[in-house]
Amino acid sequence: MMEESVNLNSTLDPKDWSSMRSMGHEMIDDIMDYLEGIRTKPVWQEIPAAVKDSFQSPVPQKPSTIEEVYHEFKTNIFPYTKGNIHPRFFAWVQGTGTPFGVLAEMLSAAMNPNVTIGEHAPMYVDQQVVNWCKQIMNYPESATGILLSGASMANITALNVARNSQLKLNIRKTGVKAVPGQLVLYCSAETHSCIQKAAEVLGLGTDAVRKIKTNSDYQININELVKAIEADLAEGFYPFCVVGNAGTVNTGAIDPLDELAAVCLKYNLWFHIDGAFGALAKLVPAYSARLKAIEKADSVAFDLHKWMYMPYEIACVLIKDNHAHRSSFAVTPEYLLQQERGLAGGPDPVNNYGMELSRSFKALKVWMSLKEHGLEKYAEVINKNILQAFYLEKLVQQADNLELLCPVNLNIVCFRYVHQGLSVNDLEELNKEIIIQLQEQGIASPSSTILNGIYAIRVCIVNQRTLQADLDLLIEEIIRIGDQLIVSLNFAL
Amino acid sequence: MMEESVNLNSTLDPKDWSSMRSMGHEMIDDIMDYLEGIRTKPVWQEIPAAVKDSFQSPVPQKPSTIEEVYHEFKTNIFPYTKGNIHPRFFAWVQGTGTPFGVLAEMLSAAMNPNVTIGEHAPMYVDQQVVNWCKQIMNYPESATGILLSGASMANITALNVARNSQLKLNIRKTGVKAVPGQLVLYCSAETHSCIQKAAEVLGLGTDAVRKIKTNSDYQININELVKAIEADLAEGFYPFCVVGNAGTVNTGAIDPLDELAAVCLKYNLWFHIDGAFGALAKLVPAYSARLKAIEKADSVAFDLHKWMYMPYEIACVLIKDNHAHRSSFAVTPEYLLQQERGLAGGPDPVNNYGMELSRSFKALKVWMSLKEHGLEKYAEVINKNILQAFYLEKLVQQADNLELLCPVNLNIVCFRYVHQGLSVNDLEELNKEIIIQLQEQGIASPSSTILNGIYAIRVCIVNQRTLQADLDLLIEEIIRIGDQLIVSLNFAL
Numbered sequence: 001m002m003e004e005s006v007n008l009n010s011t012l013d014p015k016d017w018s019s020m021r022s023m024g025h026e027m028i029d030d031i032m033d034y035l036e037g038i039r040t041k042p043v044w045q046e047i048p049a050a051v052k053d054s055f056q057s058p059v060p061q062k063p064s065t066i067e068e069v070y071h072e073f074k075t076n077i078f079p080y081t082k083g084n085i086h087p088r089f090f091a092w093v094q095g096t097g098t099p100f101g102v103l104a105e106m107l108s109a110a111m112n113p114n115v116t117i118g119e120h121a122p123m124y125v126d127q128q129v130v131n132w133c134k135q136i137m138n139y140p141e142s143a144t145g146i147l148l149s150g151a152s153m154a155n156i157t158a159l160n161v162a163r164n165s166q167l168k169l170n171i172r173k174t175g176v177k178a179v180p181g182q183l184v185l186y187c188s189a190e191t192h193s194c195i196q197k198a199a200e201v202l203g204l205g206t207d208a209v210r211k212i213k214t215n216s217d218y219q220i221n222i223n224e225l226v227k228a229i230e231a232d233l234a235e236g237f238y239p240f241c242v243v244g245n246a247g248t249v250n251t252g253a254i255d256p257l258d259e260l261a262a263v264c265l266k267y268n269l270w271f272h273i274d275g276a277f278g279a280l281a282k283l284v285p286a287y288s289a290r291l292k293a294i295e296k297a298d299s300v301a302f303d304l305h306k307w308m309y310m311p312y313e314i315a316c317v318l319i320k321d322n323h324a325h326r327s328s329f330a331v332t333p334e335y336l337l338q339q340e341r342g343l344a345g346g347p348d349p350v351n352n353y354g355m356e357l358s359r360s361f362k363a364l365k366v367w368m369s370l371k372e373h374g375l376e377k378y379a380e381v382i383n384k385n386i387l388q389a390f391y392l393e394k395l396v397q398q399a400d401n402l403e404l405l406c407p408v409n410l411n412i413v414c415f416r417y418v419h420q421g422l423s424v425n426d427l428e429e430l431n432k433e434i435i436i437q438l439q440e441q442g443i444a445s446p447s448s449t450i451l452n453g454i455y456a457i458r459v460c461i462v463n464q465r466t467l468q469a470d471l472d473l474l475i476e477e478i479i480r481i482g483d484q485l486i487v488s489l490n491f492a493l
Numbered sequence: 494m495m496e497e498s499v500n501l502n503s504t505l506d507p508k509d510w511s512s513m514r515s516m517g518h519e520m521i522d523d524i525m526d527y528l529e530g531i532r533t534k535p536v537w538q539e540i541p542a543a544v545k546d547s548f549q550s551p552v553p554q555k556p557s558t559i560e561e562v563y564h565e566f567k568t569n570i571f572p573y574t575k576g577n578i579h580p581r582f583f584a585w586v587q588g589t590g591t592p593f594g595v596l597a598e599m600l601s602a603a604m605n606p607n608v609t610i611g612e613h614a615p616m617y618v619d620q621q622v623v624n625w626c627k628q629i630m631n632y633p634e635s636a637t638g639i640l641l642s643g644a645s646m647a648n649i650t651a652l653n654v655a656r657n658s659q660l661k662l663n664i665r666k667t668g669v670k671a672v673p674g675q676l677v678l679y680c681s682a683e684t685h686s687c688i689q690k691a692a693e694v695l696g697l698g699t700d701a702v703r704k705i706k707t708n709s710d711y712q713i714n715i716n717e718l719v720k721a722i723e724a725d726l727a728e729g730f731y732p733f734c735v736v737g738n739a740g741t742v743n744t745g746a747i748d749p750l751d752e753l754a755a756v757c758l759k760y761n762l763w764f765h766i767d768g769a770f771g772a773l774a775k776l777v778p779a780y781s782a783r784l785k786a787i788e789k790a791d792s793v794a795f796d797l798h799k800w801m802y803m804p805y806e807i808a809c810v811l812i813k814d815n816h817a818h819r820s821s822f823a824v825t826p827e828y829l830l831q832q833e834r835g836l837a838g839g840p841d842p843v844n845n846y847g848m849e850l851s852r853s854f855k856a857l858k859v860w861m862s863l864k865e866h867g868l869e870k871y872a873e874v875i876n877k878n879i880l881q882a883f884y885l886e887k888l889v890q891q892a893d894n895l896e897l898l899c900p901v902n903l904n905i906v907c908f909r910y911v912h913q914g915l916s917v918n919d920l921e922e923l924n925k926e927i928i929i930q931l932q933e934q935g936i937a938s939p940s941s942t943i944l945n946g947i948y949a950i951r952v953c954i955v956n957q958r959t960l961q962a963d964l965d966l967l968i969e970e971i972i973r974i975g976d977q978l979i980v981s982l983n984f985a986l
Contacts, residue, residue, distance in 0.1 A: 006876045008884065012591045012802055012866060012957040017529045020592050024521035027596055031603040032514040035506070044836050047614060055617040059625035062867040066593055069864045073600065077857070080614035082606035083836070091836060097605040098505045099513050100559055103520055107566065109598035109804040109858075110524040112590040113575035121540060121573035124548040132552035149642060150851025152844075160694055175698030177670050193824045194850060201653055201848060203696015205668030305851060309505055311602040312853035331686045342929035343537050343576070343584060343938050351645075355694060357687060358643025358798065360805035364570070365602075371562045373505060374555040383499045391501065436835035445836050464505040 014066075023066050030074070035085070035099050038465065042442020043083040051076045083445050087465035088474065091447035093249060093277050095303075096464050097311040100372050104365035105311055115359045119346035126363040127347055132370060133316045137282065137302075138295050144325045145318040146353040147363055151276035152194040154301030154317035157354050159185070159198045159241065161299065162270035165324035166240040172328065176203045181238035186210045186228060188220035188255060190248040192274060218253035218406070220244070222263065229267055241270040246291055246300075247278015250449050250458070252389075252410030254278060257293030264298075273300040276315075277462055278410060280307040283379035284386060287410075307382055309464040310369055314362050326352050385411045385461040388471060392459060395475045401482060402475070405456045414449060414456040417482035428455035430485055437481045444474050507559075516559050523567070528578070528592050531958065535935020536576040544569045576938050580958035581967065584940035586742060586770050588796075589957050590804040593865050597858035598804055608852045612839035619856040620840055625863060626809045630775065630795075631788050637818045638811040639846045640856055644769035645687040647794030647810035650847055652678070652691045652734065654792065655763035658817035659733040665821065669696045674731035679703045679721060681713035681748060683741040685767060711746035711899070713737070715756065722760055734763040739784055739793075740771015743942050743951070745882075745903030747771060750786030757791075766793040769808075770955055771903060773800040776872035777879060780903075800875055800904075802957040803862055807855050819845050878904045878954040881964060885952060888968045894975060895968070898949045907942060907949040910975035921948035923978055930974045937967050 014020040034041075054076050084094040113122045130145040139145075148154050162185075164171045169178055176183060183204050187195050189211040199209045210232070212225045229239050242264050244255040257273065264271035273279065273294055279302040281287040282294060294300050298321065304314040319325035330352035339345050351357045370378075393408040396415045405414040416431045431448070435457060438444045449458045457478070507513040527534075547569050577587040606615045623638040632638075641647050655678075657664045662671055669676060676697050680688055682704040692702045703725070705718045722732050735757050737748040750766065757764035766772065766787055772795040774780040775787060787793050791814065797807040812818035823845035832838050844850045863871075886901040889908045898907040909924045924941070928950060931937045942951045950971070 006873060006880055008877055008881055008961040010873055010877050011960075012870070012874060013528070014592060017525060017592075020596075021521065021525040023593075024525060024596055025518055027600060028514065028517035028521055031599070032510060032517060034603065036510045044613070047612065047617070051614070052617060055614075055621040057621075059628045060864050060867050061869050063870060064864050064867075066865055069593075069861050072864070073857075073861065077614040077618060078600075078604065081604050082611055082613040082615065084607065085605050092607075092610070094607050097602065099507060099510075100516075100562075102599060102602040102605075103513075103517055105602035106524070106595060106599035107520060107571075109590065109595040110527065111571065111574055112578050112595075112804050114577065114585075114587050114798075114805055117585070118575055119540065120537070120575040121544070121548075121570040122575065124540070124545060125570060128548040128550075135552045149849055149853075152848055152850045156694075156848060163696075164693075171696075171698065172693045173699045175675070175692075175701055176668060176696040177672070177675060178698075179670070182668070182670060194848075197822070197824060197848060199668075200665045201649075201695065203656075203664075203669040205664065205671070206666045208668055303851065305607075311605050312607055313851050315851065329690070331690060339925065339929060342932040344928075344940065355645055355649060355687075355690060356642055357645045358796065358806050358808065360642075364566075368562050368566065371553050371557050371565070372559055374553050374557075376554050377505070377556060380499060380503055381505060384501055384503050387499055388501055432832070435837075436832060439835040447837065467504075468501040 020066065023070060027070070031102060032099065038086055041086065043086045043088050043445045044439045045080065045442055046440065047080045051080065087463060087467060088444035088470045089463060090459040090461060091445045093306050093460050093462055095306045095309050095462050098309055098369060098464065101311040101365045101369050104368040108361040108364040111361060113361050115361050115363065116351050116357055117346065117349040118343050120343070122361045122363065123347050125367050126350065129363040129366045130316065132366070134318055136375070137279065137300055137318055139318050139320060142322055143318050143320045144322040144353060145316055146350060148315045148317060148354065149313040150305070150315045151274065151301050151303050152197065154315045155194050155274055156198040156201060157317045158272050158299035158301055158319065160202055161319055161325050161328040162241045162272060163202055163204070164328040165321070166270055179238055181236050182208060183240050184208045184210055184232055184237045185241040185243060186212055186225055186239070187243035188212050188214050188245060190214050190218050190250055190253060191243060191245055192249050192276065195243050195274065218248060218251045220255045220260070222256060222259045225263060229263070239267060239269055241272060244271065244273045244297070245278070246273050246275035246294060247281065247410055250451065251406045251414060252278065252412035254290055254410065257291070261293050261296040271297045273297045275300050275302040277303060277306040280382055281386065281410060283375065284383040304366055307462050308378060309381070310365050314366060329353055329355070381464050385463065385466070388461050388466060388468070389413050391468065392471045395471065399475060399479060401479060405451050405454055411461045413459045414451055416454070416456055417478060419486050424454065430482065431455055431457055433485055434478055434481050438477060443477050513559065516563060520563070524595060525592065531579055534579065536579045536581050536938045537932045538573065538935055539933065540573045544573065580956060580960060581937035581963050582956060583952040583954060584938045586799050586953050586955055588799045588802050588955050591802055591862060591957065594804040594858045594862050597861040601854040601857040604854060606854050608854050608856065609844050609850055610839065610842040611836050613836070615854045615856065616840050618860050619843065622856040622859045623809065625859070627811055629868070630772065630793055630811055632811050632813065635815055636811050636813045637815040637846055638809055639843060641808045641810060641847065642806040643798070643808045644767065644794050644796050645690065647808045648687050648767055649691040649694060650810045651765050651792035651794055651812065653695055654812055654818050654821040655734045655765060656695055656697065657821040658814070659763055672731055674729050675701060676733050677701045677703055677725055677730045678734040678736060679705055679718055679732070680736035681705050681707050681738060683707050683711050683743055683746060684736060684738055685742050685769065688736050688767065707746070711741060711744045713748045713753070715749060715752045718756060722756070732760060732762055734765060737764065737766045737790070738771070739766050739768035739787060740774065740903055743944065744899045744907060745771065745905035747783055747903065750784070754786050754789040764790045766790045768793050768795040770796060770799040773875055774879065774903060776868065777876040797859055800955045801871060802874070803858050807859060822846055822848070874957050878956065878959070881954050881959060881961065882906050884961065885964045885968070888964065892968060892972060894972060898944050898947055904954045906952045907944055909947070909949055910971060912979050917947065923975065924948055924950055926978055927971055927974045931970060936970050
């Protein structure tokens with residue numbers, strides 16, 4: 001082996017540190033210019049075909065200068081952004097981030113630890129941030145938790161613990177095949193698809209997910225839930241869990257969490273809450289009572305890159321029963337060669353609480369951002385988003401040619417442009433086109449959904465940058481584009 | 494709701510952009526100073542109790558200035574680093590990152606897209622990087638893949654596809670309970686614990702993992718494997734998968750992949766390769782033949798934050814059968830409101846290929862880094878690490894009081910300091926203390942393992958910054974500390 005003529009001292013570090021340093025400064029200026037001026041930019045713009053083609057090129061064999069690479073980024077990537085950092089992005093539930101959050105991510109990459117094992121400061125910051133999450137949700141100190149990429153992973157993690165801990169059986173060892181009867185879990189029909197995905201991954205299967213009908217307000221129907229549980233018990237199924245929603249993705253509905261908690265208590269079921277974005281409304285006085293029942297749940301999942309406006313990715317799952325949590329993931333503790341001193345000391349390894357062994361220092365952006373703003377400021381901005389949704393609802397109700405499709409109850413507004421004489425299908429086409437034109441003209445990015453078979457423009461506000469004027473403009477432009485489409489050939493009556 | 498006195502125009506953006514900009518520049522300088530001078534810093538240092546205490550403070554309610562927050566970071570976090578970016582970090586399998594990679598992470602956070610759905614450039618970059626990974630592993634164009642946090646998630650993802658696609662049953666729908674017989678999978682006893690964790694999460698259970706004995710070279714024993722499969726078939730179990738190792742965590746062993754492929758073909762088993770770090774040795778001429786069988790596997794998992802020296806987190810899983818992959822994760826395609834134009838257009842949503850819906854723009858650091866250096870440079874540095882391991886082996890063999898515990902075959906060297914007359918236990922204590930003192934004195938960070946019951950100093954080189962002189966120093970210092978310990982009271986004979 002040693003005969004090969006390879007330089008034993010070859011590295012990837014720059015030969016010229018000063019140009020790497022200048023590059024960093026140039027990027028800082030470009031980023032700050034961009035963020036400071038974000039309001040003047042289009043929310044979204046079409047990607048030219050030539051730019052798309054550039055992403056077809058094969059893996060580079062030879063080096064380029066860092067200036068060339070950055071130039072290509074600025075030309076082909078940076079302008080064709082998703083737009084979720086823009087004040088008029090209202091699609092899906094995607095947060096904005098903050099400038100200090102961007103810098104935190106840079107520092108995190110500079111330290112570049114794997115935050116799973118060892119005695120080093122990032123382990124303690126990670127732990128502290130989980131403790132802060134417990135304080136935010138008013139979970140007991142004895143609860144455990146873990147920071148993850150997003151609510152999907154947080155929900156899968158919680159349901160894995162729920163599955164493993166509901167039976168006297170050792171499911172980790174035997175698998176679910178040993179369970180007498182089929183394990184089943186319950187959630188409303190408005191529940192996010194990641195719960196279904198979790199059931200599939202965990203080996204329970206989609207059939208194990210009972211999607212319970214909702215009331216007209218899109219909350220789970222408790223009577224239907226109880227009926228389903230009773231029927232399953234009678235038929236020999238094994239009910240083990242109820243998933244409640246704190247903010248559904250379609251309408252922001254909050255399930256009656258207190259009633260769900262009572263049902264879970266009665267039937268001895270694990271109570272999990274998917275609070276991807278909505279759980280954070282707990283910080284807002286008007287919602288703290290409705291969301292207090294989160295404290296009764298066995299576990300809660302929520303994102304920090306949504307309604308805490310941190311850069312992607314960062315979510316948290318909290319589990320009240322620390323033993324159930326650890327014993328669902330810890331791999332034979334005697335195998336871990338932990339020491340009392342040195343690098344191999346440190347807190348309980350984080351892989352004892354989840355699936356990952358590779359974890360970046362994502363806690364740092366939470367640590368820095370929460371110190372920067374303080375929790376009260378987050379509560380204020382979340383409250384602002386909610387009040388903006390109510391403000392938008394009023395604007396919709398005041399406009400002759402807009403129809404509200406669901407009363408606002410959190411931060412989501414669903415409505416459509418209407419015009420006398422148009423069929424449901426015509427209105428769907430019309431509203432689809434309105435959304436697309438809003439995007440193509442770079443004005444705003446709402447998304448869409450279907451409510452009771454009706455196509456809706458869906459405006460979801462988890463945006464720290466949105467101002468009142470953005471909502472005024474959104475409504476004006478929807479009406480303008482709708483009116484134009486009506487007079488155009490396609491939608492002429 | 495509207496009566497509350499909340500400012501509808503409150504944001505988290507800085508009032509003073511110029512100080513945020515200055516802060517960014519200050520951080521760039523600090524980071525570049527730090528990275529440029531990394532060699533002069535201790536690899537690791539103890540965290541003072543007062544610093545640890547600071548991480549006990551409750552969630553901040555009130556804001557701090559960004560200067561205060563950064564000062565606290567520089568005082569309490571930055572100095573107490575894990576050390577894996579240092580040239581003499583050899584513990585576990587943790588990569589170093591690069592300066593340009595740090596800047597890429599900053600740009601990624603500045604754009605801050607969720608890279609799952611939509612028509613925007615990061616979706617195409619993500620796709621391109623997956624294609625590059627296919628080219629690196631010489632997988633067919635028709636293969637699919639996904640970028641993930643690490644090899645644990647990559648392995649779970651692959652095994653989920655393996656589990657779902659090996660039977661005519663619809664396991665996604667029915668769960669594993671419907672399988673006639675218990676599903677079982679095979680791997681060597683040296684296989685990483687994440688395979689066991691995967692089996693647990695997937696509802697198969699630890700019992701489903703058959704850990705096959707290894708030969709003296711720590712590779713899976715093919716005869717034992719075949720015997721186990723035959724025995725399981727005879728007893729009504731349902732064998733579905735073999736996991737081969739391209740680089741085990743203890744010794745860097747590479748299983749006989751060609752023979753494993755033949756066994757899988759014969760018994761119609763899914764062939765998965767855990768190539769967390771070792772798969773990348775495929776780029777090195779001396780290993781390309783031994784690792785060519787990766788191309789015969791149904792799936793392969795590997796990290797880019799290990800032996801591609803990218804900042805955490807970034808891994809990839811490739812699945813040869815794109816249908817098996819997509820149909821294991823895609824949630825009812827008709828539900829996805831994809832459009833032909835606008836933001837809601839774009840490539841096939843990435844959540845159709847994995848568990849996550851929230852995904853950061855981790856592809857950007859791969860895109861920028863591969864363009865910066867070119868693949869040939871990576872091959873050179875990986876080769877350097879391997880040759881450094883062989884160089885270190887020679888140094889160990891040449892030293893009277895060092896004993897090699899396993900012949901080097903990749904990038905890991907296991908050995909111990911020995912002294913005549915000391916028992917196995919004494920030697921274990923002695924070598925533990927040597928490792929800890931290396932760390933406490935800030936000299937180097939090897940890790941440890943147990944091989945055939947013998948405690949070993951384990952040096953794993955996946956470090957772009959390591960130079961030949963670092964290995965010379967490591968050996969000198971191990972001998973110096975060992976000799977000192979021998980003459981000290983504790984280890985006097």
